[in-house]
Amino acid sequence: MIEYEFPGLLNYWIVFLLMMIGLYIVIGHENLIKKIVGLNVFQVSVFVFYISMAKIKGGTAPILADGIEVYSNPLPHVLILTAIVVGVATTALGLALVVRVQESFGTIEDDEVREQEEQDG
Amino acid sequence: MNVEIVTSDLLNVATLVIMGITGLAIARIRNLFAVVMLSGIYSLMGATLYVILDAVDVAFTEAAVGAGASTVLMIGTLALTSDREKATPNARAIKGLFVCTLIFAALVYGSIDMPLYGDPSAPVHNHVAPRYLGESMGEIGLPNVVTSVLASYRGYDTMGETFVIFTAAVGVLTLIGRARRKKGGKDGGSGS
Amino acid sequence: MMMRRKMVLRVVSKLLIPFILLFALYVQWHGDFGPGGGFQAGVIFAAAFMLYGLIYGLGTLREALPSWVTRLVLSLGVLLYAGVGVVCLLLGGNFLDYDVLAHDPLHGQHYGIILVEFGVGLTVFAGIITIFCAFAGRAAADVNPHDPEETARAGDD
Incomplete structure:
Protein backbone atom coordinates (compact mmCIF):
# COMPACT_ATOMS: atom_id res chain seq x y z
CA MET A 1 0.00 0.00 0.00
CA ILE A 2 1.18 3.51 -0.67
CA GLU A 3 1.62 5.72 2.34
CA TYR A 4 0.38 9.00 0.85
CA GLU A 5 -1.27 9.96 -2.39
CA PHE A 6 1.16 12.52 -3.81
CA PRO A 7 1.46 12.97 -6.78
CA GLY A 8 -1.33 10.44 -7.52
CA LEU A 9 -3.32 11.32 -10.61
CA LEU A 10 -1.73 14.78 -10.79
CA ASN A 11 1.36 13.10 -12.25
CA TYR A 12 -0.65 11.77 -15.20
CA TRP A 13 -2.36 15.12 -15.72
CA ILE A 14 0.96 16.95 -16.04
CA VAL A 15 2.03 14.32 -18.59
CA PHE A 16 -1.25 14.88 -20.50
CA LEU A 17 -0.41 18.59 -20.54
CA LEU A 18 3.00 17.76 -22.06
CA MET A 19 1.29 15.60 -24.70
CA MET A 20 -1.05 18.45 -25.56
CA ILE A 21 1.88 20.87 -25.95
CA GLY A 22 3.31 18.40 -28.47
CA LEU A 23 0.00 18.03 -30.28
CA TYR A 24 -0.43 21.82 -30.37
CA ILE A 25 3.02 22.22 -31.96
CA VAL A 26 1.99 19.70 -34.63
CA ILE A 27 -1.41 21.13 -35.55
CA GLY A 28 -0.84 24.82 -34.72
CA HIS A 29 2.17 25.42 -36.98
CA GLU A 30 2.75 25.30 -40.72
CA ASN A 31 6.50 24.69 -40.66
CA LEU A 32 7.28 21.03 -41.37
CA ILE A 33 10.44 20.83 -39.22
CA LYS A 34 8.51 22.32 -36.31
CA LYS A 35 5.79 19.73 -36.85
CA ILE A 36 8.40 16.96 -36.59
CA VAL A 37 9.84 18.51 -33.41
CA GLY A 38 6.27 18.60 -32.07
CA LEU A 39 5.83 14.93 -32.90
CA ASN A 40 9.03 14.24 -30.95
CA VAL A 41 7.71 16.18 -27.94
CA PHE A 42 4.43 14.22 -28.14
CA GLN A 43 6.37 10.97 -28.45
CA VAL A 44 8.61 11.60 -25.42
CA SER A 45 5.51 12.55 -23.40
CA VAL A 46 3.79 9.27 -24.28
CA PHE A 47 6.96 7.42 -23.26
CA VAL A 48 6.96 9.27 -19.92
CA PHE A 49 3.31 8.26 -19.44
CA TYR A 50 4.15 4.59 -20.01
CA ILE A 51 7.21 4.64 -17.76
CA SER A 52 5.38 6.41 -14.94
CA MET A 53 2.76 3.66 -14.98
CA ALA A 54 5.57 1.10 -14.50
CA LYS A 55 6.88 2.82 -11.35
CA ILE A 56 6.23 1.27 -7.94
CA LYS A 57 6.83 3.51 -4.94
CA GLY A 58 9.97 2.42 -3.11
CA GLY A 59 10.95 0.06 -5.94
CA THR A 60 14.27 -0.03 -7.77
CA ALA A 61 15.42 -0.63 -11.31
CA PRO A 62 14.61 -4.18 -12.53
CA ILE A 63 18.14 -5.55 -12.30
CA LEU A 64 18.00 -8.52 -9.94
CA ALA A 65 20.25 -8.31 -6.88
CA ASP A 66 20.37 -9.86 -3.43
CA GLY A 67 18.53 -8.12 -0.64
CA ILE A 68 16.09 -6.18 -2.83
CA GLU A 69 12.41 -7.03 -2.64
CA VAL A 70 10.54 -4.50 -4.77
CA TYR A 71 11.31 -3.89 -8.45
CA SER A 72 9.48 -1.60 -10.85
CA ASN A 73 7.64 -3.30 -13.72
CA PRO A 74 10.11 -4.21 -16.52
CA LEU A 75 7.56 -4.78 -19.29
CA PRO A 76 6.78 -1.12 -20.17
CA HIS A 77 10.54 -0.46 -20.10
CA VAL A 78 11.06 -3.04 -22.85
CA LEU A 79 8.24 -1.67 -24.99
CA ILE A 80 9.51 1.92 -24.71
CA LEU A 81 13.17 0.97 -25.19
CA THR A 82 12.48 -0.36 -28.67
CA ALA A 83 9.96 2.39 -29.41
CA ILE A 84 12.62 5.09 -28.84
CA VAL A 85 14.98 3.64 -31.42
CA VAL A 86 12.17 3.06 -33.92
CA GLY A 87 11.09 6.65 -33.17
CA VAL A 88 14.42 8.09 -34.28
CA ALA A 89 14.38 5.93 -37.41
CA THR A 90 10.93 7.19 -38.42
CA THR A 91 11.91 10.77 -37.51
CA ALA A 92 14.84 10.44 -39.90
CA LEU A 93 12.45 9.24 -42.62
CA GLY A 94 10.19 12.26 -41.97
CA LEU A 95 13.16 14.63 -42.13
CA ALA A 96 14.24 13.06 -45.43
CA LEU A 97 10.76 13.77 -46.80
CA VAL A 98 11.08 17.40 -45.58
CA VAL A 99 14.36 17.71 -47.48
CA ARG A 100 12.62 16.45 -50.63
CA VAL A 101 9.73 18.89 -50.14
CA GLN A 102 12.24 21.74 -49.81
CA GLU A 103 13.95 20.65 -53.03
CA SER A 104 10.73 20.39 -55.04
CA PHE A 105 8.87 23.43 -53.73
CA GLY A 106 11.59 25.71 -52.33
CA THR A 107 9.74 26.03 -49.03
CA ILE A 108 8.91 23.93 -45.95
CA GLU A 109 5.80 25.89 -44.94
CA ASP A 110 2.82 23.59 -45.38
CA ASP A 111 0.38 26.29 -46.59
CA GLU A 112 2.81 27.59 -49.24
CA VAL A 113 3.31 24.05 -50.52
CA ARG A 114 -0.47 23.64 -50.77
CA GLU A 115 -0.83 26.99 -52.61
CA GLN A 116 1.75 25.92 -55.18
CA GLU A 117 -0.02 22.60 -55.67
CA GLU A 118 -3.34 24.37 -56.27
CA GLN A 119 -1.78 26.78 -58.78
CA ASP A 120 -0.38 23.86 -60.72
CA GLY A 121 -3.78 22.19 -60.70
CA MET B 1 13.51 5.07 3.26
CA ASN B 90 -3.85 33.57 -35.23
CA ALA B 91 -6.87 31.67 -36.55
CA ARG B 92 -4.83 28.48 -36.83
CA ALA B 93 -3.32 28.90 -33.36
CA ILE B 94 -6.77 29.37 -31.79
CA LYS B 95 -8.16 26.33 -33.62
CA GLY B 96 -5.18 24.29 -32.40
CA LEU B 97 -5.62 25.45 -28.80
CA PHE B 98 -9.34 24.58 -28.95
CA VAL B 99 -8.70 21.05 -30.21
CA CYS B 100 -5.93 20.47 -27.64
CA THR B 101 -8.13 21.68 -24.76
CA LEU B 102 -10.89 19.29 -25.82
CA ILE B 103 -8.52 16.32 -26.03
CA PHE B 104 -6.93 17.26 -22.70
CA ALA B 105 -10.35 17.29 -21.04
CA ALA B 106 -11.14 13.88 -22.55
CA LEU B 107 -7.82 12.44 -21.34
CA VAL B 108 -8.32 13.76 -17.79
CA TYR B 109 -11.85 12.33 -17.77
CA GLY B 110 -10.46 8.98 -18.88
CA SER B 111 -7.72 9.01 -16.24
CA ILE B 112 -10.01 9.45 -13.24
CA ASP B 113 -10.40 5.76 -12.49
CA MET B 114 -6.77 4.92 -13.26
CA PRO B 115 -4.68 3.44 -10.44
CA LEU B 116 -2.71 6.07 -8.53
CA TYR B 117 0.93 6.77 -9.40
CA GLY B 118 3.26 4.20 -7.81
CA ASP B 119 0.48 1.97 -6.47
CA PRO B 120 1.88 -1.59 -6.18
CA SER B 121 -1.62 -3.12 -6.38
CA ALA B 122 -2.29 -1.71 -9.86
CA PRO B 123 -3.34 -4.36 -12.43
CA VAL B 124 -0.20 -3.79 -14.56
CA HIS B 125 2.01 -5.02 -11.75
CA ASN B 126 0.05 -8.21 -11.10
CA HIS B 127 -0.23 -9.91 -14.47
CA VAL B 128 3.00 -10.90 -16.27
CA ALA B 129 5.55 -8.77 -14.43
CA PRO B 130 5.74 -11.06 -11.35
CA ARG B 131 6.54 -13.98 -13.65
CA TYR B 132 9.37 -12.03 -15.33
CA LEU B 133 10.77 -10.81 -12.01
CA GLY B 134 10.40 -14.10 -10.17
CA GLU B 135 11.21 -16.78 -12.75
CA SER B 136 13.59 -15.14 -15.24
CA MET B 137 16.67 -15.85 -13.08
CA GLY B 138 15.89 -19.59 -13.29
CA GLU B 139 14.73 -19.59 -16.93
CA ILE B 140 17.17 -17.16 -18.56
CA GLY B 141 19.84 -16.65 -15.92
CA LEU B 142 20.49 -12.94 -16.44
CA PRO B 143 20.22 -10.31 -13.71
CA ASN B 144 18.97 -7.58 -16.06
CA VAL B 145 15.30 -8.48 -16.48
CA VAL B 146 14.83 -5.87 -19.23
CA THR B 147 17.39 -7.66 -21.41
CA SER B 148 15.79 -11.06 -20.70
CA VAL B 149 12.36 -9.82 -21.72
CA LEU B 150 13.69 -7.83 -24.70
CA ALA B 151 15.81 -10.55 -26.28
CA SER B 152 14.20 -13.78 -25.10
CA TYR B 153 10.59 -13.63 -23.87
CA ARG B 154 9.70 -11.02 -26.48
CA GLY B 155 12.46 -11.70 -28.97
CA TYR B 156 9.98 -11.82 -31.84
CA ASP B 157 8.86 -8.21 -31.13
CA THR B 158 12.46 -7.04 -31.05
CA MET B 159 13.13 -8.73 -34.38
CA GLY B 160 10.27 -6.68 -35.85
CA GLU B 161 11.75 -3.48 -34.41
CA THR B 162 15.13 -4.33 -35.96
CA PHE B 163 13.41 -4.78 -39.32
CA VAL B 164 11.74 -1.37 -38.89
CA ILE B 165 15.15 0.28 -38.42
CA PHE B 166 16.48 -1.56 -41.48
CA THR B 167 13.47 -0.41 -43.51
CA ALA B 168 13.78 3.19 -42.32
CA ALA B 169 17.47 3.30 -43.31
CA VAL B 170 16.61 1.88 -46.74
CA GLY B 171 13.78 4.42 -47.06
CA VAL B 172 16.06 7.36 -46.26
CA LEU B 173 18.60 6.04 -48.80
CA THR B 174 15.86 5.83 -51.42
CA LEU B 175 14.65 9.37 -50.70
CA ILE B 176 17.90 11.33 -50.35
CA GLY B 177 20.67 8.77 -50.75
CA ARG B 178 21.90 9.88 -54.16
CA ALA B 179 23.40 13.34 -54.61
CA ARG B 180 21.39 15.37 -57.11
CA ARG B 181 22.70 15.16 -60.66
CA LYS B 182 20.80 18.23 -61.84
CA LYS B 183 18.80 20.93 -60.08
CA GLY B 184 15.34 19.37 -59.90
CA GLY B 185 11.94 20.80 -59.12
CA LYS B 186 9.71 23.64 -60.19
CA ASP B 187 11.55 26.49 -58.48
CA GLY B 188 15.02 25.48 -59.53
CA GLY B 189 15.86 23.53 -56.42
CA SER B 190 16.70 24.50 -52.89
CA GLY B 191 16.80 27.98 -51.45
CA SER B 192 19.55 27.33 -48.94
CA MET C 1 35.92 21.92 -45.00
CA MET C 2 35.44 24.60 -42.42
CA MET C 3 36.79 22.47 -39.58
CA ARG C 4 40.29 22.18 -41.02
CA ARG C 5 41.68 24.91 -38.78
CA LYS C 6 39.85 24.08 -35.52
CA MET C 7 42.82 22.56 -33.71
CA VAL C 8 41.12 22.06 -30.33
CA LEU C 9 38.16 20.20 -31.82
CA ARG C 10 40.41 17.98 -33.93
CA VAL C 11 42.73 17.00 -31.07
CA VAL C 12 39.98 16.49 -28.48
CA SER C 13 37.83 14.42 -30.82
CA LYS C 14 40.81 12.27 -31.75
CA LEU C 15 41.39 11.62 -28.04
CA LEU C 16 37.71 10.93 -27.35
CA ILE C 17 36.82 8.61 -30.23
CA PRO C 18 38.68 5.49 -28.98
CA PHE C 19 37.03 5.82 -25.58
CA ILE C 20 33.59 6.24 -27.11
CA LEU C 21 34.14 3.09 -29.18
CA LEU C 22 35.38 1.19 -26.11
CA PHE C 23 32.38 2.35 -24.09
CA ALA C 24 30.05 1.22 -26.87
CA LEU C 25 31.63 -2.24 -26.82
CA TYR C 26 31.28 -2.37 -23.02
CA VAL C 27 27.59 -1.43 -23.30
CA GLN C 28 27.10 -4.08 -25.99
CA TRP C 29 28.66 -7.01 -24.14
CA HIS C 30 27.69 -6.01 -20.60
CA GLY C 31 24.04 -5.38 -21.46
CA ASP C 32 22.85 -8.60 -19.85
CA PHE C 33 24.25 -7.69 -16.41
CA GLY C 34 23.75 -3.92 -16.23
CA PRO C 35 21.83 -1.34 -18.20
CA GLY C 36 22.67 -1.46 -21.89
CA GLY C 37 22.32 -3.70 -24.91
CA GLY C 38 22.37 -3.66 -28.67
CA PHE C 39 20.17 -0.61 -29.22
CA GLN C 40 22.24 1.70 -27.02
CA ALA C 41 25.60 0.27 -28.08
CA GLY C 42 24.78 0.67 -31.77
CA VAL C 43 23.92 4.33 -31.33
CA ILE C 44 27.02 5.06 -29.22
CA PHE C 45 29.25 3.27 -31.72
CA ALA C 46 27.63 5.30 -34.51
CA ALA C 47 28.07 8.49 -32.47
CA ALA C 48 31.85 8.02 -32.52
CA PHE C 49 31.81 7.82 -36.34
CA MET C 50 29.39 10.76 -36.55
CA LEU C 51 31.82 12.85 -34.48
CA TYR C 52 34.64 11.83 -36.82
CA GLY C 53 32.53 12.79 -39.83
CA LEU C 54 31.53 16.14 -38.32
CA ILE C 55 35.12 17.14 -37.54
CA TYR C 56 37.05 15.67 -40.48
CA GLY C 57 34.47 15.82 -43.23
CA LEU C 58 32.26 13.23 -44.86
CA GLY C 59 34.87 12.23 -47.45
CA THR C 60 37.34 11.17 -44.73
CA LEU C 61 34.59 9.28 -42.90
CA ARG C 62 33.69 7.44 -46.11
CA GLU C 63 37.35 6.47 -46.60
CA ALA C 64 37.40 4.92 -43.12
CA LEU C 65 33.95 3.35 -43.51
CA PRO C 66 32.98 2.89 -47.20
CA SER C 67 29.30 2.84 -48.04
CA TRP C 68 29.37 -0.82 -49.08
CA VAL C 69 30.54 -1.73 -45.55
CA THR C 70 27.64 0.06 -43.83
CA ARG C 71 25.16 -1.41 -46.29
CA LEU C 72 26.56 -4.90 -45.70
CA VAL C 73 26.52 -4.46 -41.90
CA LEU C 74 22.97 -3.09 -42.07
CA SER C 75 21.66 -6.27 -43.62
CA LEU C 76 24.04 -8.59 -41.72
CA GLY C 77 22.56 -7.49 -38.40
CA VAL C 78 19.01 -8.34 -39.45
CA LEU C 79 20.19 -11.61 -41.00
CA LEU C 80 22.06 -12.54 -37.80
CA TYR C 81 18.91 -11.96 -35.73
CA ALA C 82 16.65 -13.93 -38.03
CA GLY C 83 19.41 -16.53 -38.55
CA VAL C 84 19.55 -17.32 -34.83
CA GLY C 85 15.81 -17.95 -35.02
CA VAL C 86 16.23 -20.28 -37.99
CA VAL C 87 19.08 -22.17 -36.28
CA CYS C 88 16.76 -22.71 -33.29
CA LEU C 89 14.18 -24.13 -35.71
CA LEU C 90 16.75 -26.47 -37.29
CA LEU C 91 17.87 -27.71 -33.87
CA GLY C 92 14.33 -28.72 -33.09
CA GLY C 93 13.08 -25.80 -30.99
CA ASN C 94 10.61 -23.01 -31.69
CA PHE C 95 11.59 -19.88 -33.64
CA LEU C 96 13.90 -17.82 -31.34
CA ASP C 97 13.65 -20.42 -28.57
CA TYR C 98 17.29 -20.35 -27.45
CA ASP C 99 17.02 -23.31 -25.05
CA VAL C 100 18.18 -25.72 -27.79
CA LEU C 101 21.36 -23.80 -28.67
CA ALA C 102 23.45 -25.57 -25.99
CA HIS C 103 23.13 -28.64 -23.79
CA ASP C 104 22.23 -26.52 -20.78
CA PRO C 105 19.14 -24.38 -21.54
CA LEU C 106 20.56 -21.52 -19.44
CA HIS C 107 23.74 -21.45 -21.55
CA GLY C 108 21.64 -21.68 -24.70
CA GLN C 109 19.62 -18.67 -23.57
CA HIS C 110 22.82 -16.76 -22.86
CA TYR C 111 24.35 -17.53 -26.29
CA GLY C 112 21.11 -16.66 -28.02
CA ILE C 113 20.72 -13.33 -26.23
CA ILE C 114 24.34 -12.32 -26.91
CA LEU C 115 24.02 -13.15 -30.64
CA VAL C 116 20.66 -11.46 -31.01
CA GLU C 117 21.82 -8.31 -29.19
CA PHE C 118 24.89 -8.24 -31.44
CA GLY C 119 22.60 -8.37 -34.48
CA VAL C 120 20.54 -5.48 -33.11
CA GLY C 121 23.72 -3.51 -32.42
CA LEU C 122 25.02 -4.03 -35.97
CA THR C 123 21.76 -2.95 -37.59
CA VAL C 124 21.29 0.11 -35.38
CA PHE C 125 24.91 1.20 -35.89
CA ALA C 126 24.77 0.84 -39.66
CA GLY C 127 21.28 2.34 -39.86
CA ILE C 128 22.22 5.51 -37.96
CA ILE C 129 25.46 5.91 -39.98
CA THR C 130 23.58 5.39 -43.26
CA ILE C 131 20.96 7.99 -42.34
CA PHE C 132 23.61 10.47 -41.14
CA CYS C 133 25.67 10.08 -44.33
CA ALA C 134 22.58 10.48 -46.52
CA PHE C 135 21.80 13.86 -44.88
CA ALA C 136 25.43 14.99 -44.79
CA GLY C 137 25.95 13.90 -48.41
CA ARG C 138 23.03 16.08 -49.51
CA ALA C 139 24.49 19.03 -47.61
CA ALA C 140 27.95 18.50 -49.12
CA ALA C 141 26.41 18.37 -52.60
CA ASP C 142 24.72 21.70 -51.86
CA VAL C 143 27.82 23.41 -50.50
CA ASN C 144 30.21 22.12 -53.16
CA PRO C 145 28.43 22.06 -56.52
CA HIS C 146 31.66 22.89 -58.39
CA ASP C 147 33.89 20.31 -56.75
CA PRO C 148 32.86 17.11 -58.52
CA GLU C 149 35.30 14.93 -56.60
CA GLU C 150 34.01 15.96 -53.17
CA THR C 151 30.42 15.65 -54.34
CA ALA C 152 31.04 12.24 -55.83
CA ARG C 153 32.71 10.96 -52.69
CA ALA C 154 30.12 12.50 -50.41
CA GLY C 155 27.15 11.29 -52.38
CA ASP C 156 28.57 7.83 -52.80
CA ASP C 157 25.83 6.21 -50.79
Missing part, protein backbone atom coordinates in the same frame (compact mmCIF):
# COMPACT_ATOMS: atom_id res chain seq x y z
CA ASN B 2 10.53 7.37 3.39
CA VAL B 3 12.66 10.44 2.77
CA GLU B 4 13.98 8.79 -0.40
CA ILE B 5 10.46 8.18 -1.71
CA VAL B 6 9.36 11.76 -1.00
CA THR B 7 12.48 13.13 -2.67
CA SER B 8 11.96 11.02 -5.77
CA ASP B 9 8.29 12.11 -6.01
CA LEU B 10 9.25 15.78 -5.73
CA LEU B 11 12.05 15.36 -8.28
CA ASN B 12 9.56 13.64 -10.59
CA VAL B 13 7.11 16.56 -10.51
CA ALA B 14 9.91 19.14 -10.77
CA THR B 15 11.34 17.44 -13.87
CA LEU B 16 7.90 17.30 -15.44
CA VAL B 17 7.47 21.05 -14.83
CA ILE B 18 10.85 21.78 -16.45
CA MET B 19 9.79 19.65 -19.43
CA GLY B 20 6.56 21.65 -19.64
CA ILE B 21 8.47 24.96 -19.70
CA THR B 22 10.80 23.60 -22.41
CA GLY B 23 7.78 22.45 -24.42
CA LEU B 24 6.13 25.88 -24.20
CA ALA B 25 9.40 27.50 -25.32
CA ILE B 26 9.48 25.14 -28.33
CA ALA B 27 5.93 26.15 -29.21
CA ARG B 28 6.67 29.89 -28.96
CA ILE B 29 10.18 30.32 -30.45
CA ARG B 30 10.42 30.79 -34.22
CA ASN B 31 14.17 30.36 -34.67
CA LEU B 32 14.29 26.71 -35.72
CA PHE B 33 17.88 26.20 -34.57
CA ALA B 34 16.84 27.13 -31.02
CA VAL B 35 13.78 24.89 -31.38
CA VAL B 36 15.94 21.90 -32.32
CA MET B 37 18.33 22.47 -29.41
CA LEU B 38 15.37 22.82 -27.03
CA SER B 39 13.95 19.55 -28.32
CA GLY B 40 17.31 17.96 -27.42
CA ILE B 41 16.97 19.43 -23.91
CA TYR B 42 13.41 18.07 -23.73
CA SER B 43 14.69 14.58 -24.54
CA LEU B 44 17.50 14.90 -22.00
CA MET B 45 15.03 15.93 -19.28
CA GLY B 46 12.98 12.90 -20.31
CA ALA B 47 16.07 10.72 -19.79
CA THR B 48 16.55 12.24 -16.32
CA LEU B 49 12.94 11.46 -15.50
CA TYR B 50 13.37 7.83 -16.61
CA VAL B 51 16.24 7.45 -14.11
CA ILE B 52 13.99 8.78 -11.35
CA LEU B 53 11.29 6.33 -12.47
CA ASP B 54 13.73 3.34 -12.31
CA ALA B 55 13.89 2.79 -16.08
CA VAL B 56 17.68 2.92 -16.43
CA ASP B 57 17.82 1.10 -19.77
CA VAL B 58 15.26 3.45 -21.26
CA ALA B 59 17.09 6.50 -19.89
CA PHE B 60 20.30 5.27 -21.49
CA THR B 61 18.60 4.86 -24.86
CA GLU B 62 16.79 8.19 -24.69
CA ALA B 63 20.01 10.07 -23.84
CA ALA B 64 21.94 8.42 -26.68
CA VAL B 65 19.21 8.37 -29.32
CA GLY B 66 16.67 11.08 -28.52
CA ALA B 67 19.06 13.74 -27.29
CA GLY B 68 22.08 12.79 -29.40
CA ALA B 69 21.37 11.21 -32.77
CA SER B 70 18.02 12.83 -33.60
CA THR B 71 19.32 16.33 -32.73
CA VAL B 72 22.22 15.85 -35.15
CA LEU B 73 19.81 14.69 -37.88
CA MET B 74 17.54 17.70 -37.32
CA ILE B 75 20.47 20.12 -37.53
CA GLY B 76 21.46 18.36 -40.75
CA THR B 77 17.98 19.01 -42.11
CA LEU B 78 18.20 22.68 -41.07
CA ALA B 79 21.41 22.98 -43.10
CA LEU B 80 19.45 21.77 -46.15
CA THR B 81 16.36 23.93 -45.59
CA SER B 82 15.91 27.20 -43.70
CA ASP B 83 16.14 27.99 -40.00
CA ARG B 84 13.39 30.61 -39.76
CA GLU B 85 9.76 29.81 -39.28
CA LYS B 86 7.19 32.29 -40.51
CA ALA B 87 4.58 33.61 -38.09
CA THR B 88 1.58 31.36 -37.46
CA PRO B 89 -1.77 32.92 -38.36
